[in-house]
Amino acid sequence: MKLLTHNVLTSKCIRGVTVGYPLLIKATNVKVSEVEFKPDFVAKVLPKIEWDVLANAAESLGHWQNLPKELPNNYENDTDFLKKIHRVLLEVEVIQGELICPESGRKFPITNGIANMLLNEDEV
């Protein structure tokens, strides 16, 4: 599971859960794999990202690389900054671990990089 995906994943589909966001990450295996860097894509996707959620997630995995606590202005042409964000969004990957619903405590396993968000029938 990449952090771009984590930034939009929720556990709202559990019955009784109202927001289910952000999901807590507990990782036992994290990998960084190289993905082609496209600055235009990163600049375009950034406005849609919940910055705080991304920062907390990356920090908990030890991959925030001292990025600022708030999204800076005029980042479009700052290649170094975009490269770091590219790494956080697309290259850092949780291979093993779990996601935890902030409201119900329900755990969703991450196995081989795949987050399993399936629910039992009695949870829906």
Next chain:
Amino acid sequence: MAFPQSNVQRELTRNKILEELQIQKKQLLLKQGATPTINSSPLTVSTQVVPNAEGGHSMNSHQQRAALQTAHAQSMGYFISQDSLFGNLILPVLPRFDQKKIEERLQCVTGFDKPKAKLEQYITPPHLGSHILYTIQSQFGDLDGKLVADLGCGCGALSIGAAVLSASLVVSFEIDEDALQIFQSNIEDHELTNIDIVQCNVLTIPSRFYKKFDTVLMNPPFGTKNNEGLDMKFLEVALNLSNNVVYSLHKTSTRNHVIKHANALGAKAEVLAELRYDLPATYKFHKKISVDIEVDFYRFTV
């Protein structure tokens, strides 16, 4: 000195492959006699007029069809029909050789081990998948550098093709664990890092994902057997997820219904091509060795 030599060798093999392709193509054309490529090309050109509010052109006249056939027979390129105010009804798309490369990649994608009828699991045939993906990229530029979703990805043929064609990230959604295991090993075989998989029910994808994707791809369950209406539910989710376009396959027999449904959801539907889906008998209820199903390849604009 080994280096330049190997380069020469590589050049030679490449020329050989090109030559062989040409020979194969000539043989194919000879076999088919009077109707050259219309049937050998997976993207069979639609002869029907697509219901379209603006009216528009279609490939009706014999002359136009003949021109398309000649183009197919005589060129390395690949052509599809289109509506155009300027009257150029066929559009050259791609050098066949490049498209072959994608097809080769997709041929290495392992399909379902034990397909499940309940989930309507059918593999996307490589020649079909490769043409679809190449059209999406070469004609519309909707893959390279885009955030792409693949709904009900199964073993991931469309996801892998989109990733090979340089999507920034493909997020693939699938409910079935067995399919995902095969998909995962496909990703490893292809050494792709721009795919992320989420195991979930497509119909319960969180609304936070809405409008996040540039392009949504799907080869949805056709909504037959016990899944009636499921294809339209997939389409509704896909249109919600995309901020631009959705590409999908639906049975030709349901065309009016699909277009009406899409319009009701505020999307514009366009049939890009009519395909013949050569489905090898997958399940016990299939009586023949293979069944040809006519399928429309759609582009929905949200």
